Amino acid sequence: MSNETIALEILGTGEHTPAQRLPSSRIDATLDKPAGWIERVSGVRERGVAGPGETVLTMGASAARGALAAAGLAASELDAIVGVGSVPAQAIPCTASLLQRELGVGGSGIPAFDVNATCLGFLAALDLLAATIQTGRHRRVMIVASEKPSCGLDWEDARTSALFGDGAAAIVIGRSRHADAKLLATHFQTFGDDADLCRIRAGGTLLHPKQDLEAFLGATSFEMRGPQLYRSAAEVVPPFLETLLARANVTAADIDVWVPHQASGKALDHMQEALSLPADKLVRTLATHGNQVAASLPVALHRAFSSGQVRRGQTIALVGTGAGFSVGGAVLRV
Secondary structure: OOOOOEOEEEEEEEEEOOOOEEEHHHHHHHOOOOOOHHHHHHOOOEEEOOOOOOOHHHHHHHHHHHHHHHHOOOHHHOOEEEEEOOOOOOOOOOHHHHHHHHOOOOOOOOOEEEEOOHHHHHHHHHHHHHHHHHHOOOOEEEEEEEEOHHHHOOOOOHHHHOOEOOEEEEEEEEEOOOOOOEEEEEEEEEOHHHHHHEEOOOOOOOOOOOOOHHHHHHOOOOEEOHHHHHHHHHHHHHHHHHHHHHHHOOOHHHOOEEEEOOOOHHHHHHHHHHOOOOHHHEOOOHHHHOEOHHHHHHHHHHHHHHHOOOOOOOEEEEEEEEOOOEEEEEEEEO
16 A cells, blocks of 8 residues: 555454463473473464364454454444455355354345455455545454464474464454544565465365375475575565655654564564564564464454553554565554
8 A cells, every 4th residue: 555644443352262272391292302492492382272163263253253342343333344364264155254154144245255365464454444444435344363273284393383373363443533543554565486485285276186185185284494484584574664664654763562473483582683672562472372374463463452562542563474475564553
């Protein structure tokens, strides 16, 4: 989008955290690692793992109900429901239409569609929906991010099984009721030459089980080349942030709180050091939630609001990286 400000407000947030907890010490023992190894390399102490009755639909609906309650709205009062996630509930139809039904408004006609930008799904949806709010097409919309990476992990791969967690978050946004609440700027970049650094090869039409079942099954786990991905991010992110802040007409010192995608402990540490941030200016949920993929950033935003780390009137930056390889951000006055 352009750097024109948009009168937009976060009306309510919600979260679903699985009751089942998986401590990193258990993964240490399973993989025959020294005690504390997983937490040291990943920054994750424990994470939620969805139980038998928890799906991306039930978790997403739970988070959505929390966000609607916080916003003081019924689902029937929404103008759109948008689902975000790296892997949908099923290939067809979109997850948002199934969430609509799960929320009890399956006959309402409320538009429901998905946005898939992996870890940046929430930011991409926010960017798109801000335009519809600005034009008056929508008054109130809800973005629901729900992820279950536990079902796609290779649990013998220590560096990926160490990092990810299940969960969901929902954010209701609408036209601002307060003059100072605004979306100041957004910025996105994608570098497709690095698309293979983070991927799940199966699940689409390029590799189909009807064509080669054995090859399909071998490609159903998440694959990540972490060191290369980290190097790409370290090169791209600093100039990206400069552009984002310039578009918002602010400096790094003007940002009260940074809300990042919880990529890894190393990535969060690097960001804090590079920006010289005190601990209270950087939202961290990684230690207790893991990297929740598309749900990661909105969960961090929900936690920041509910804990009081983010307060009305502050200027915040939402930033992250995702498969693609992509980087994205938004600056808001909340």
